[in-house]
Amino acid sequence: MASREQEESLSEDLICSICLDFFTDPVSLECGHNFCRSCITQCWEKEINSCPECRQEFPEKNLRANRILVNLSEKARKLKLNGKEKESKLHCEEHQEELKLFCETDKKLICLICRDSRKHKSHNFLPMVEAVEIYKDGVKSSFDSLTEKKSTVLEMEQQQKQKISQIRKQSVSLQSHITSEFTKMHQILTEKEQRFIRDLREEEEKILKPMEENLCEIQENLNSIQEKLSKLENQLEQKDGVRFLKEEASRKRR
Template identity: 75%
Template sequence: MAFRQQVLSLTEEVICPICLDFFTDPVILECGHNFCRSCITQSWEKQEINSCPECRQEFPDRSLTENRALANLIEKARTLNLNPQEKESKHHCEEHQEELKLFCETDKKLICVICRDSREHREHRFIPVKEAVGFYKERVKSSLDSLTEKISAALEMEREQKQKISQIQEESSSLQTHIKSEFTKMHQMLTEKEQSLLRDLREQEENILKAMEQNLCEIQKNLNSLQQKLSNLEKPLEQTDGVIFLKEEASRKRRISDDDCVPSLTDGTISTETVCSLFPFLVWKEMQEATHPGKAQISSSFGLIYIV
């Protein structure tokens, strides 16, 4: 019995899980599972996905490594005349040592004919192993077909979602380019407008200051004249001899008079009307005319964007 179990264990090690026969040109995947080279290649071509049929691990490329140790083990198994197709028929009941010929649908387990008649399985439903295999394989295939359809639908949904993501990214990139272009125009227009206003301001300043500085010169001349007259008046006051004072006063030709011309202040005001009140409106209006002569409409997934 122990020898039989060893033989069955050896048989399981050298059987391809896809074709259920001895490995032919065995290869090992990165996940550690072994398959015939032709079996795994055909499986990948059908599924269009590089994944292990045993553990479902996916691989970026079809890298197959020859398993020489397993190939040597297969040769030894062949010398024992093991038939992989008889593997299932060699399963025996551990309790009664009888071949497992029945499948208990109630307990979902393989049993022998002696187990069938036991109290444990009384009134249970049984079917032959071969029939059970066919029935449950059909159920597995049905589930596999359903799962395959779901995978196809999920892959299609993934493709559509990626397409929508790409579309949004492209539209966003296009809008970013448009926004940068429009703001470049506005920056250029604002710079030109700034230089123009600064030039106008400097011209106003120069014209106003020119008149005010000329008037300042007249004021300073008049001040010097008044100071000179003041000095001339202060000297006679220092004269102690009254007779001499009166003689000098009689010969003095110039007098201080209220009729002397006194210059007035020259006023000037820098016009702030354009800068302070009309400037924001005018500049914004000019920006609109410079960047959008008419109404522009941009259509995207973000909605309709109107620029007046």
Template identity: 75%
Template sequence: MASRQQLLRLTEETVCPICLDFFTDPVTLDCGHNFCRSCITQSWEKKEINSCPECREVFPERNLRVNRALANLAEEARKLKLDPKDNGSKPHCEVHQEDLKLFCETDRKLICLICRDSREHKTHNFLPISEAVEIYKILSQRRNRRFDKQN
């Protein structure tokens, strides 16, 4: 029988990073990242540029390869009635199995409250995840605007 942790990992691997739901008609970009066909198509239409939302690589042509293996995995996860938006599927610290609640600005990674108090992070700066998301969204938007102006 699969452990809860294994089910959570399965769920994470079968979720589109754009819609945050199980993949529907998953496709792979030339950079190797995967998205639902409709999600990436809509994203490209909004931006009017063919770039990967994860790594920002720009593609001169829309080369979308069907990812059947990922489609099968997503279907199996659906059959297990896993909820990709379930609070139980929040990422957990691999060391302490605690919810990741903080963003370590120094190491640029998510950590749990126990990690925050460890020697490894003693002199580091932290933000609540929601605050870090807002800050990095703004920075990403500014970077995209500069990129758009250059091209």
């Protein structure tokens, strides 16, 4: 267990913090942190010359090749590839034998020793290659069915989009038509309003003209009467009898 943890810790020390993979052409910065040459070069093209880990800034781009990390990273990369090759060959966890059969009853891969055990008694087995072909056919059938279903759903999606687009176009057209019709109605109502007002004014003038002429005559008559009243009032105020009679005789003659 301790050895496993040590291996993982060593692997982490050999991984570039920018690309998260084993170092390729590793270089060291003045702060002591290491990166792939291409990674730190691309990083500095986008921002100022600073360390991506500690953020220390540098006036110049000084990159020192780290020969030790070159060898260690290459060895770690090879060990990782070898480990993956070993893991690619599946083995039975219980018997450490290669898995060659597929138990249809339990739906799992087993080795030849598992087949003869009591746990798999009376179970149905298939060679791994044959099981792969059978289940691939099932997966292919599901894939084809889903592909056909996807095609149908895509067609439905396209139809729905067309309907939505059509409804929106109809709505825009209807809004434009409504606006146009109401504009016409407003124009018609405005013209009617102006015509009614004009007719009303003409009728008003027709009615008021003779009335105003009559009023003028009444006012002239009133002024005449008022003038006569003033003369009669002055005559009544006359204290000289002889003069009063003379004025009265003159008024009668007029």
